[in-house]
Amino acid sequence: MTIRELLAGKGLCVCVGPGGVGKTTTAAALGLGMAARGKKVAVVTIDPARRLADALGLDELDNEPRQVPAERLAGKQLDGELWAMTLDPKRTFDELIDEVASDPEQARNIKGNRIYREISGAVAGSQEFTAVSKVYELDRSGQFDLLVLDTPPARNALDFLDAPERLTSFLEGHALQMLLAPTGFGARLLAPVFGLLQRVTGVDVITDLTVFFHLLGNMTTEFNARAHAVDRLLHSQHTAFVIVTRAAPDPIDETLALHRALHQRELPFAATILNRYNAAVGDLTAEPETTDGDPGTSSASGPTAGTESAALLEAQLGPALAARVAASVADHNSLAARDRAQLERLTAALDSEPLALVPQLDDDVHDASGLLQICEQLFAQS
Amino acid sequence: MFCVPVAIPLSDRRLIFITGKGGVGKSTVALALGLTAARRGLRTIVAELARGDGRESVFGPAGNGDSGERRLAPNLFAISIDPQLVMEQYLGLRLPGLLAARLGHSRLLGALSLATPGLRELLAIGKAWELSQPERSIRGTEPYQLVIVDAPATGHGIGVLRAPKTFASLAKVGPVAHASEKIAATLADRDFTSILAVTTAEEMPINETLELDAALTRDGLTLDAVIVNALLDQRFTTGDDEHLAMAAGAGTAVGAGSPAGGGTSAGAGSPAAAAVAAAIACARSEHRRALGQASQRLRLGPRLLQRTIGLPMIYGPELPREAIERLATILDEMSA
Numbered sequence: 001m002t003i004r005e006l007l008a009g010k011g012l013c014v015c016v017g018p019g020g021v022g023k024t025t026t027a028a029a030l031g032l033g034m035a036a037r038g039k040k041v042a043v044v045t046i047d048p049a050r051r052l053a054d055a056l057g058l059d060e061l062d063n064e065p066r067q068v069p070a071e072r073l074a075g076k077q078l079d080g081e082l083w084a085m086t087l088d089p090k091r092t093f094d095e096l097i098d099e100v101a102s103d104p105e106q107a108r109n110i111k112g113n114r115i116y117r118e119i120s121g122a123v124a125g126s127q128e129f130t131a132v133s134k135v136y137e138l139d140r141s142g143q144f145d146l147l148v149l150d151t152p153p154a155r156n157a158l159d160f161l162d163a164p165e166r167l168t169s170f171l172e173g174h175a176l177q178m179l180l181a182p183t184g185f186g187a188r189l190l191a192p193v194f195g196l197l198q199r200v201t202g203v204d205v206i207t208d209l210t211v212f213f214h215l216l217g218n219m220t221t222e223f224n225a226r227a228h229a230v231d232r233l234l235h236s237q238h239t240a241f242v243i244v245t246r247a248a249p250d251p252i253d254e255t256l257a258l259h260r261a262l263h264q265r266e267l268p269f270a271a272t273i274l275n276r277y278n279a280a281v282g283d284l285t286a287e288p289e290t291t292d293g294d295p296g297t298s299s300a301s302g303p304t305a306g307t308e309s310a311a312l313l314e315a316q317l318g319p320a321l322a323a324r325v326a327a328s329v330a331d332h333n334s335l336a337a338r339d340r341a342q343l344e345r346l347t348a349a350l351d352s353e354p355l356a357l358v359p360q361l362d363d364d365v366h367d368a369s370g371l372l373q374i375c376e377q378l379f380a381q382s
Numbered sequence: 383m384f385c386v387p388v389a390i391p392l393s394d395r396r397l398i399f400i401t402g403k404g405g406v407g408k409s410t411v412a413l414a415l416g417l418t419a420a421r422r423g424l425r426t427i428v429a430e431l432a433r434g435d436g437r438e439s440v441f442g443p444a445g446n447g448d449s450g451e452r453r454l455a456p457n458l459f460a461i462s463i464d465p466q467l468v469m470e471q472y473l474g475l476r477l478p479g480l481l482a483a484r485l486g487h488s489r490l491l492g493a494l495s496l497a498t499p500g501l502r503e504l505l506a507i508g509k510a511w512e513l514s515q516p517e518r519s520i521r522g523t524e525p526y527q528l529v530i531v532d533a534p535a536t537g538h539g540i541g542v543l544r545a546p547k548t549f550a551s552l553a554k555v556g557p558v559a560h561a562s563e564k565i566a567a568t569l570a571d572r573d574f575t576s577i578l579a580v581t582t583a584e585e586m587p588i589n590e591t592l593e594l595d596a597a598l599t600r601d602g603l604t605l606d607a608v609i610v611n612a613l614l615d616q617r618f619t620t621g622d623d624e625h626l627a628m629a630a631g632a633g634t635a636v637g638a639g640s641p642a643g644g645g646t647s648a649g650a651g652s653p654a655a656a657a658v659a660a661a662i663a664c665a666r667s668e669h670r671r672a673l674g675q676a677s678q679r680l681r682l683g684p685r686l687l688q689r690t691i692g693l694p695m696i697y698g699p700e701l702p703r704e705a706i707e708r709l710a711t712i713l714d715e716m717s718a
Binding site: 018019020021246248249250251281282284306308309311312313316317321324325326327328329331332334335362363 | 403404405406409535586587617618622625626629632653654655656657658660661662663664665667668670671674697698702
């Protein structure tokens with residue numbers, strides 16, 4: 001399957017995966033590739049390092065999508081359009097409150113509540129929720145053929161999937177709300193427990209919570225409706241989840257956990273993309289078994305090729321430099337062997353090959369040409 | 383070796399807090415440092431703050447022991463700190479058994495602790511603090527001479543370090559407020575606590591390290607050392623690289639194979655010539671990456687560079703355990 005086939009008929013591509021694997025770059029490259037193939041694409045990211053903005057030459061990525069200027073694409077012709085936006089989670093959350101609040105006064109009071117500030121700013125999952133919520137709005141607007149969502153650098157990738165549910169179950173806590181109603185039966189029953197909690201923690205959580213739920217009032221319903229709609233979008237055939245990862249033990253563990261989680265939640269998993277992959281190069285020391293049959297091997301190797309090329313290398317470079325080049329190749333191939341073992345583990349566990357192996361690049365991607373390089377890799381292989 | 387050698391104070395601190403961006407080898411470095419200390423005879427525990435993502439802890443599945451403290455090697459112990467369990471332990475110390483169990487397990491308490499600013503983080507750091515105390519509060523446990531906290535990714539790591547202070551200011555009275563103040567003072571005491579960042583010499587991890595440094599400074603804390611992990615050897619000089627570039631150009635343009643004395647099959651386009659071209663490309667790529675690492679490392683700035691410790695990339699298809707042992711040996715040479 002190619003990336004193009006994979007994304008055919010999809011309106012939303014969600015890139016998930018462990019931290020530090022190049023998710024933002026991959027999301028941007030996917031968007032660029034699809035825009036080159038005639039789609040009107042928006043890449044949505046929470047990118048604290050502003051890397052996407054830098055790569056796309058946008059000085060100001062704010063809470064609205066901006067079209068990437070053609071002159072920033074290093075001569076690449078797009079049949080479609082590429083747009084990009086960076087999400088400000090706090091601002092998006094505030095906008096959401098403004099939208100569902102019955103009047104400005106209510107919105108203002110809620111935004112001033114400490115519990116709200118905690119939820120919108122710090123609680124794991126709220127950033128994720130706002131990201132999906134914004135994407136939902138964009139999707140509904142019908143402005144774009146395809147939205148590519150780069151998920152936030154969550155503590156772990158699962159945070160993202162559970163965010164809407166965690167948040168709604170907290171807000172939806174009818175039982176909790178009833179208990180917290182100041183005059184309720186529950187409050188009297190649980191008063192000693194709360195008192196105890198307050199005595200131990202020293203924090204008057206109950207008052208804050210009570211005020212918070214009182215303020216939320218009917219908004220909870222609106223909020224929940226939104227969360228459920230977002231949830232439906234994520235589950236629909238309109239959406240494709242792509243796991244971006246790296247061939248190292250921890251990222252692969254996380255990928256497998258993530259894949260299981262997608263499956264359990266019946267979310268539409270589409271493919272994995274393996275970044276920063278070290279492919280073996282032809283060995284110079286005539287040990288063909290280390291590279292034999294490796295599809296990533298970039299040159300032929302046989303029992304004689306190793307010694308022959310070692311001799312040739314020495315003739316060209318002199319013995320000292322040739323020896324260092326050979327050592328460099330041997331070290332690289334030891335990394336390649338490690339990566340390959342992880343690739344095999346991933347393939348066996350998922351019973352499918354990754355959609356693309358993107359090699360480790362020599363430089364960090366910080367401009368459009370770097371992005372194009374990744375884009376070529378992604379779309380060439382599949 | 384790679385950087386100015388800075389001594390990691392392994393003997394005179396009780397608490398070492400290690401943080402850094404995901405994927406830079408933070409847990410490996412934390413364990414290697416723990417092993418170094420243990421080999422020197424310090425009773426050491428590496429405390430991993432629970433990941434809570436259903437993945438197995440780096441130490442394997444949790445044991446059934448009451449305290450959750452497990453022995454990995456002579457003098458080296460490990461624990462995975464789960465705030466929920468700590469909450470139960472803490473309540474168990476303060477409340478009669480049955481009530482504590484009820485309260486600890488209740489989902490309500492979970493929801494409330496979620497809404498309580500910094501409570502989860504406070505519980506995590508509070509447990510690390512408890513481990514570091516000469517008089518442990520959990521019955522049947524022994525004190526440690528060194529506690530190494532393998533903290534979560536940078537942003538959250540700052541949250542954990544800040545929690546005691548936040549909490550002490552929110553909670554005016556009560557045992558938790560009191561404990562928070564004590565913990566906050568311990569974290570700020572540089573004779574007791576050191577804070578280390580692990581990074582790789584790449585753009586994003588270096589950015590996060592700089593942000594961590596700025597955030598710690600704002601909170602009145604100090605980043606004691608930066609460990610730059612997975613550094614490539616400077617195997618080639620600029621002159622070497624020019625030589626390699628020429629050889630690569632010659633190889634592709636005219637096929638320098640035959641005149642250079644290779645066998646008849648070693649002309650341009652032969653398998654051997656292709657292997658040579660690939661090998662040269664591989665070497666040049668390593669050289670460029672090593673240069674990139676050097677310039678990224680410089681971004682740390684003079685003040686942090688003085689506190690930087692470089693660790694080499696560990697090659698070879700080894701088990702994590704072997705990598706940890708090799709790093710421990712390297713760290714041993716560098717530590718005070």
